[in-house]
Amino acid sequence: MRPDAPTLELDLALINPIVKTSRTFFIAAAFLLLVILWANLAYRSQLVEGLGVTGLNQPVSWGFYITNFVFFIGISHAGTLISAILRIAQAEWRRPITRMAEVITVVVLFLGAVNIIFDLGRPDRALNVIYWGRYQSPLLWDVTSITTYLTASTIYLYLPLIPDVAILRDRVSRFNWLYRILALGWRGTERQEKVLQRAIAIMAIVVIPVAVSVHSVVSFVFSMTLQPMWHSTIFGPYFVVGAIFSGIAALIIAMVVVRKVYHLEAYMKPIHFNYLSLLLLIMSLLWFYFTFAEYLTGYYGGEPEEMKVFWAKLTGDFAPFFWSMVLCNFFIPVLILSFRRTRTILGALLASSTVVIGMWIERFIIIVPTLSHPRLPHAAAIYLPSLVEWAMFAGSIATFILLYMVFTKLFPIISLWEIQEGREVGLRHMEERVRAYLPSTPTPSSQV
Amino acid sequence: MQRDPRWVLYVQNAGLFLFTVFVFGVIGWIIRLIRLSWTLDDSPSGSIAISLIAIPVFLLLLGVVNYVFWGIRGAVEKEDSQ
Amino acid sequence: MPRWAMVIDIDKCTGCQACVLACKAENNIPAVSREESARGRSISWMRILHEVEGEYPDVRLRFIPRPCMHCDNPPCTKVCPVMATYKDRDGIVAQIYPRCIGCRFCMAACPYTVKYFNWHTYEMPNLQQRMHNPDVSVRTKGVVEKCTFCHHRLQRAHDEARRQGRPLEAGSYTTACSQTCPTGAIRFGDLDDRDSEVARLAKSPRAFRLLAELGTQPKVIYLTERDRHAT
Numbered sequence: 001m002r003p004d005a006p007t008l009e010l011d012l013a014l015i016n017p018i019v020k021t022s023r024t025f026f027i028a029a030a031f032l033l034l035v036i037l038w039a040n041l042a043y044r045s046q047l048v049e050g051l052g053v054t055g056l057n058q059p060v061s062w063g064f065y066i067t068n069f070v071f072f073i074g075i076s077h078a079g080t081l082i083s084a085i086l087r088i089a090q091a092e093w094r095r096p097i098t099r100m101a102e103v104i105t106v107v108v109l110f111l112g113a114v115n116i117i118f119d120l121g122r123p124d125r126a127l128n129v130i131y132w133g134r135y136q137s138p139l140l141w142d143v144t145s146i147t148t149y150l151t152a153s154t155i156y157l158y159l160p161l162i163p164d165v166a167i168l169r170d171r172v173s174r175f176n177w178l179y180r181i182l183a184l185g186w187r188g189t190e191r192q193e194k195v196l197q198r199a200i201a202i203m204a205i206v207v208i209p210v211a212v213s214v215h216s217v218v219s220f221v222f223s224m225t226l227q228p229m230w231h232s233t234i235f236g237p238y239f240v241v242g243a244i245f246s247g248i249a250a251l252i253i254a255m256v257v258v259r260k261v262y263h264l265e266a267y268m269k270p271i272h273f274n275y276l277s278l279l280l281l282i283m284s285l286l287w288f289y290f291t292f293a294e295y296l297t298g299y300y301g302g303e304p305e306e307m308k309v310f311w312a313k314l315t316g317d318f319a320p321f322f323w324s325m326v327l328c329n330f331f332i333p334v335l336i337l338s339f340r341r342t343r344t345i346l347g348a349l350l351a352s353s354t355v356v357i358g359m360w361i362e363r364f365i366i367i368v369p370t371l372s373h374p375r376l377p378h379a380a381a382i383y384l385p386s387l388v389e390w391a392m393f394a395g396s397i398a399t400f401i402l403l404y405m406v407f408t409k410l411f412p413i414i415s416l417w418e419i420q421e422g423r424e425v426g427l428r429h430m431e432e433r434v435r436a437y438l439p440s441t442p443t444p445s446s447q448v
Numbered sequence: 449m450q451r452d453p454r455w456v457l458y459v460q461n462a463g464l465f466l467f468t469v470f471v472f473g474v475i476g477w478i479i480r481l482i483r484l485s486w487t488l489d490d491s492p493s494g495s496i497a498i499s500l501i502a503i504p505v506f507l508l509l510l511g512v513v514n515y516v517f518w519g520i521r522g523a524v525e526k527e528d529s530q
Numbered sequence: 531m532p533r534w535a536m537v538i539d540i541d542k543c544t545g546c547q548a549c550v551l552a553c554k555a556e557n558n559i560p561a562v563s564r565e566e567s568a569r570g571r572s573i574s575w576m577r578i579l580h581e582v583e584g585e586y587p588d589v590r591l592r593f594i595p596r597p598c599m600h601c602d603n604p605p606c607t608k609v610c611p612v613m614a615t616y617k618d619r620d621g622i623v624a625q626i627y628p629r630c631i632g633c634r635f636c637m638a639a640c641p642y643t644v645k646y647f648n649w650h651t652y653e654m655p656n657l658q659q660r661m662h663n664p665d666v667s668v669r670t671k672g673v674v675e676k677c678t679f680c681h682h683r684l685q686r687a688h689d690e691a692r693r694q695g696r697p698l699e700a701g702s703y704t705t706a707c708s709q710t711c712p713t714g715a716i717r718f719g720d721l722d723d724r725d726s727e728v729a730r731l732a733k734s735p736r737a738f739r740l741l742a743e744l745g746t747q748p749k750v751i752y753l754t755e756r757d758r759h760a761t
Contacts, residue, residue: 050671051632052649057570059643061634121632121647121672128631132612133481135495139611139635140481144502147474151509159516181459184520185452195519199512206508225639226605226744374643375741376596377579381570490613 011419014412017262018172021409024261029405032398039395042388043118051121055386059378060371064389065119067363068396071246072112073146073218074239074359078247079105080153081211082279084204090433092426093275095418096267100258101251102157103413107403108250109150111396116142118392138224141217149207149214156203159196162186163417175410215243227370228305229298238290242359245283245329249355252276254404256349258413267414270345277348280355281337288330308373317382318369321361328358457521464517471510475503532720533602533621534679535749536708537731538595541756542715543578545593549707549716550576553597556680556706558662560652573646575677576707592755595716597707598623598644598677599740599748606636606645615674621721621749622679632672641741642748645676679718680705700726721749 046053056063079101086094117123133140166186169179186192219239222230232238252273259268298306313322333351336342372381407413482495553559553576562572579594600623607616607623614630617623637645651671654662662668665682669675680703687703700723708718719728728751731737736753 050648050650052566052571052671055569056649058572058646059637060570061637061647119633121634121674122630122670125629125631128612128614128629130477132484132629134490134611134613135481135485135498136491137609137611137635139609139633141498143611144478144498148502148505148509151470151506155509155513162516162520177456180452180456181463184460184517186520192520195516199516199519202512206505206512210505221635224609226641226746227638371638375641376643377581378643379570488613 010423011416013262013264013266014414014416014419015168015171017408018168018410018412019174025405025409029402032402032405035398036395036402039391039398042391042395046118046388047123053386053388055384055389057381057383059374060368060381060383062119062367062371063383064385064393065115067360067367068393069112069115069119070218070239070363070367071360072108072115072396072400074215074243074246074363075250075356076105076109076112076149076153076247077211077215077240077243078108078251079103080149080156080207081244082248082251084156084207084211087200087204090429092422092430093272095422095426096264096272096414097251097255097276098160098418099157099411099415100254100413102153102160103404103407104247104251104254105153106150106157107400107407109146109153111400113146113150115392115396138217138220141220145210145214145217149210152203152207152210156200156207158182159200159203160415160418161411162196163188164412164415167416168411178410212240215239222366222370228303228373228375229309229370230366232294232297234290234294234297238294241283241286241290242362245280245287246356246359248276248280248283249352249359252280252348252352253356256345256352258408262408262413264414267419273345273348274343277337277343277351280333280348280351284330284333284337284355291326291329305373305375309369312369312373313365317372318365321365325358325361325365328354329362460517460521464513467513468510471506474506478502531619531621531722533722533749534600534684534703535621535719535721535728535732535751536597536600536679536705537717537719537728537737537751537753539715539717539731539753540592540594541753542713543593543595544713544715545578545580546712547578548710548712549595550574550578552576552706552710553677555661556663556666557678558666558668560648560654561658562652566649571649573648573675575644575646575675594740594752595707596642596644596740597705597750598679599642599746599750600677600679602747602749603745605639605641605744605746609635609639611635620681620684622681622684623676624678624681625673625675627667627669627673627675630673632674634674636674641744641746645674647674648672 042053054063054065083094083098083101087098117126120126129140129143133143135141162182162184163186165179166183166188169176169183172179216236216239219235223232223235225231255268255273255276259265295310298310312318332354336347336351368383372383478495478499482492482499484490485492485495554561554574557575559573559575566572576595576597579596581590581592581594583590583592600617600621602617602621604615604617604623607613610616611633612629612631614626615623615636616626632647634647637643637647648669648671654668663682665686683705684703687698691698691702700720704718705716708716717727717731719726721729721732723729731753732751734753736756737751738754739748739751742748
């Protein structure tokens with residue numbers, strides 16, 4: 001892991017995005033800033049007018065903002081979970097993936113939290129949650145859990161970044177002061193390496209239950225109420241599975257884009273996408289199992305209030321969304337990813353794109369139909385998102401992409417030292433491990 | 449390899465200090481909410497249950513950050529002084 | 531401690547909506563424009579639900595006035611992150627408008643859909659402002675509101691009783707809807723007062739509560755129509 005080791009020359013492509021910026025980057029950034037400006041104006045109109053500028057109403061008082069909140073928090077499971085699990089499993093193929101995943105988590109968590117602020121009727125009183133919070137409310141569980149996760153995943157992003165930042169400190173002059181501060185005086189000594197490895201190992205273990213708690217707690221916002229098709233015990237695990245599912249899909253999309261834009265084909269090879277596609281396939285099957293169990297249970301029981309919502313989703317007003325969701329989350333990905341011939345990088349991109357769309361629809365389908373069908377007789381209510389809500393949605397996505405792009409300009413998007421470590425010691429360690437699994441060769445005297 | 453200039457060390461220390469303030473701020477906040485729920489008799493059990501998990505986790509994170517900070521930066525200073 | 535409750539006799543309700551209007555006048559509820567109402571934004575603390583049962587010639591139409599149920603086990607207060615809605619000592623589920631952050635969790639949690647949101651700061655023409663009840667605050671945009679069992683009238687009754695140096699008398703406090711109902715379908719009183727009409731009617735064989743199976747313990751008790759005895 002010596003930063004000035006000769007093998008660094010092999011990986012100069014990873015520092016390239018930091019030292020050179022193409023015109024395309026600035027054009028893309030300008031476009032994203034325009035979208036963010038549009039969202040900004042939309043939010044101003046909401047601050048002045050009130051939430052009436054949205055399509056929300058009585059009884060559908062939660063819509064796009066809450067859907068986006070759940071969706072973004074769900075995607076945050078990409079990073080840390082994948083990175084942590086692959087590290088603990090010592091899967092060698094994780095090396096080009098971990099940093100990309102970790103950045104997704106940190107950026108998208110922040111966006112999820114911001115979407116909740118957008119949803120508040122009185123955002124100027126948001127601090128009331130700090131002063132007067134009640135832990136009986138699932139929203140407080142959310143606040144605590146997401147704060148913990150944001151802290152933990154930022155640390156988990158920063159720790160493996162230290163050796164790379166040290167390389168930048170020694171090689172790159174722009175922003176050198178930033179790299180010098182963040183590098184903590186890293187020199188790659190044995191003592192430092194031991195400390196870092198141990199700390200990363202601890203964080204990898206800590207981050208997993210924290211991540212699981214986050215999306216469970218987000219699901220509890222719905223399942224702790226008494227509303228039909230919300231009050232279900234499956235929600236905790238269901239949301240976590242859905243989060244990992246959408247997270248892997250988002251990760252694949254990010255990987256394909258970064259690979260193309262920064263010419264990193266040598267690092268992100270078809271085999272990496274193949275393994276991730278297999279994980280995505282497994283999550284798709286798992287998601288389908290949970291969904292099937294949930295709806296079968298509701299249908300078989302036939303409780304009248306639940307059936308109203310059930311039929312609204314399957315054959316009623318929400319049927320186009322429901323069946324698109326099943327198509328996007330199950331049929332298309334399974335069809336594409338089950339066969340070696342279609343499980344290419346393009347196939348992975350296609351499947352991931354439909355999954356990301358399908359999972360957004362899934363959040364929407366969980367939230368809105370239940371609210372549209374209150375238990376007591378009520379006038380028919382439809383929810384049509386307004387331009388303001390679309391603008392905020394677009395702005396959130398644009399902010400995510402822009403922040404991600406800025407990160408790639410400051411830090412290597414693929415972990416340099418982990419690639420080097422893979423080259424230098426990865427093969428040896430793997431061989432030792434496999435040797436340990438196999439039976440030991442018997443000595444000649446015991447053969448008789 | 450040259451040593452980092454003084455100001456870098458100060459900024460790093462400031463960063464660690466801010467993080468420590470943040471962690472104790474969060475812990476203090478959770479304790480405030482426990483006391484509030486106790487005074488108002490508003491299901492204090494929930495607050496205590498959450499604090500039993502959240503506070504140790506934050507202390508653990510503070511511990512890991514300190515371990516890394518002093519372990520990596522401290523190693524440099526020790527080697528330089530040898 | 532008193533437990534203020536309401537008994538609504540469905541047999542007597544004609545669906546005249548006098549209670550709805552009385553509530554709006556008493557509580558400074560804003561008039562919402564036709565366009566906004568069509569979008570589902572009107573605020574109506576008291577609503578008349580109507581149920582149509584059966585087919586011609588055996589059709590039944592039923593009017594069910596629906597204020598806030600003021601549950602003894604309210605699902606809405608559990609989920610409020612800032613205690614902007616809570617159950618006070620009189621058993622009334624109250625709203626603290628200055629504390630509410632407008633997250634609308636209580637709206638999502640209420641199974642009776644009694645909570646309303648201020649989607650805008652509604653304009654009040656000058657004439658309407660002069661008609662405002664000075665005892666009731668006017669809400670800004672972004673907060674949740676609902677029926678309060680005319681809690682301000684309870685405050686007045688307490689103040690009056692204290693001024694006269696006597697305990698609160700039974701019947702000195704009633705809600706606007708109950709006071710206005712021309713047929714006497716809406717009765718209001720203290721459930722814990724064994725002599726009150728409400729306590730007596732609550733034990734009637736015709737008594738039932740909406741969504742009782744959810745365990746919310748609502749304090750609005752309905753009496754079925756007379757030829758549909760709840761036996």
